[in-house]
Amino acid sequence: MEKKTPLYERHVACGGKIVPFAGYLLPVQYEDISKEHMAVRQNAGLFDVSHMGEVMFSGPDALASLNYLFTNDFTSMTDGRVRYSPLCNENGGIVDDMILYRFTQNHYMAVPNAANRQKAVDFITAHISGDVKVEDVSDSFAQLALQGPKSRNIMQKLAGAESVPEKYYTFVKNAQVAGVDCIVSRTGYTGEIGYELYCQPGDAESLWDALLEAGQDDGLIPCGLGARDTLRLEAAMPLYGHEMNDEISPLETALHFAVKMTKPDFVGKSAIEARGEPKIARVGLRVTGRGIVREDCPVYIDGEKIGMTTSGTFLPYLNGAYAMALVAITHTTPGTIVEADVRGRRVTAEIVPLPFYQCNY
Amino acid sequence: MNNPTNLLYSKSHEWVDFTSETTARIGLTDFAQNALGGIVFINLPEIGDTLEAGQSFGEVESVKAVSDIIAPISGTVETINEELLDSPERINEDANNAWLIEVSDIAEREELLDAAAYDSFCLENLNQ
Numbered sequence: 001m002e003k004k005t006p007l008y009e010r011h012v013a014c015g016g017k018i019v020p021f022a023g024y025l026l027p028v029q030y031e032d033i034s035k036e037h038m039a040v041r042q043n044a045g046l047f048d049v050s051h052m053g054e055v056m057f058s059g060p061d062a063l064a065s066l067n068y069l070f071t072n073d074f075t076s077m078t079d080g081r082v083r084y085s086p087l088c089n090e091n092g093g094i095v096d097d098m099i100l101y102r103f104t105q106n107h108y109m110a111v112p113n114a115a116n117r118q119k120a121v122d123f124i125t126a127h128i129s130g131d132v133k134v135e136d137v138s139d140s141f142a143q144l145a146l147q148g149p150k151s152r153n154i155m156q157k158l159a160g161a162e163s164v165p166e167k168y169y170t171f172v173k174n175a176q177v178a179g180v181d182c183i184v185s186r187t188g189y190t191g192e193i194g195y196e197l198y199c200q201p202g203d204a205e206s207l208w209d210a211l212l213e214a215g216q217d218d219g220l221i222p223c224g225l226g227a228r229d230t231l232r233l234e235a236a237m238p239l240y241g242h243e244m245n246d247e248i249s250p251l252e253t254a255l256h257f258a259v260k261m262t263k264p265d266f267v268g269k270s271a272i273e274a275r276g277e278p279k280i281a282r283v284g285l286r287v288t289g290r291g292i293v294r295e296d297c298p299v300y301i302d303g304e305k306i307g308m309t310t311s312g313t314f315l316p317y318l319n320g321a322y323a324m325a326l327v328a329i330t331h332t333t334p335g336t337i338v339e340a341d342v343r344g345r346r347v348t349a350e351i352v353p354l355p356f357y358q359c360n361y
Numbered sequence: 362m363n364n365p366t367n368l369l370y371s372k373s374h375e376w377v378d379f380t381s382e383t384t385a386r387i388g389l390t391d392f393a394q395n396a397l398g399g400i401v402f403i404n405l406p407e408i409g410d411t412l413e414a415g416q417s418f419g420e421v422e423s424v425k426a427v428s429d430i431i432a433p434i435s436g437t438v439e440t441i442n443e444e445l446l447d448s449p450e451r452i453n454e455d456a457n458n459a460w461l462i463e464v465s466d467i468a469e470r471e472e473l474l475d476a477a478a479y480d481s482f483c484l485e486n487l488n489q
Contacts (some may be wrong), residue, residue, distance in 0.1 A: 033424045034399045226425050290446075292402050292422050314401040314424050320401070343420075343427075 005050035006142040006204035014222050022114035024051040027224035035318040036227035041191050041317045043219030044148030046211055051118035053138040057108040061130030069360040073260040075101040082169040084183055085258050086250045088268030093246040096120040101171055113240050116185035127267055142204035147194030150218035157214040168361050178210030191235025234315045236355035242310040254282040281329045284356055287321035289348035299325050300339045306331045322356050363382055363391040370479035371433035371471050383467045386460040392483045394456040398423040403449040410438045414469040433471045436464035
């Protein structure tokens, strides 16, 4: 039985097409995915992302625990900063990817993917040690994402300067937006400047209403999961279950920036080392033939299979079909012409550098 | 729902406009284009291809998904609406006039509904 987020009634009232997703009922779109996608690129879009998880780490060993659990190094973080990291298993594969917020040296919040929340919490609890408490507080939070070039303007109508984080990947812990207490970070999953707001479930509707009203003149519209996916794909942001899973190592899927092999140890480090130089890499494909190449399409060069696509769709801003793929490192040069097998039909594509879209955050 | 009375409708949401006993134009219904959302790609058969009633003869894609187009009748493909290959969004704009193919040698038909029966069928199936 799927759960409703605190904003369910708003989605229904806005004409959202409700679908089950990661155990929740959420809108895949309101009017049209392309229209919502373009709104975020040109004006602003508002997303309900309450399905995401929130997990608190607190105690004197919090930092040491996080550095042991995750692949990234959190030592240099200061209060009010956010950092991205994969979480690996003992085989070097990825359990989930998250962003982590540092409140204080002894207090952090991780944001796991909705679909992986229980798996990630179980994994963390099994591997953690020392004086640190792990608490899944996902049900105490609603989360909204306001994304797009007009997003700062909209925030400034509803919040004082001290409540609006300035720099990318920073946050304000005790922000007030439209009178609602919330955590506000300059983060997002769209490739545009934007904010993610965490509030109490009981405040979600009034925050949603206030944002939509304040953003009306800026062209702000509600956006669903469909646009969330096309936007992140256009910005070449990976999605768990596609570009990452529990068999793929972060070094094989363009996440080496978040893996610090110089740390003395972390879960999966020795397995990643044992794999040696990655034999596969993540590339972008621009479809040049007729058709849309989606996920799980075999990719060929001269009849030889070199890999599989992991995600793909028609991208509204770039106005074409694009895909990401994991292919043999011997065939990753931009300009290389390949063929993707789309339901038995070969469609030509060209390897292009990532990201497809020049991000503005 | 916009279902002109001069057309017949299949349960897989194609319309058929019989121009004679054995020739017809085929398109996607207004219900179909609305359910699909913005159409960004369409794959049509070649002229001369044989259609089998109840079998897929093409595909239509929105941003989110691919759907088969099912032949409501059997026959031979006479013409295809080439304009749709470059501008598939015309189907969203005017589904009842954006014909996909013209077919001849029609022998078999799937169950076809008149406009009123199709209206009822769509209402019953709003969750599809």
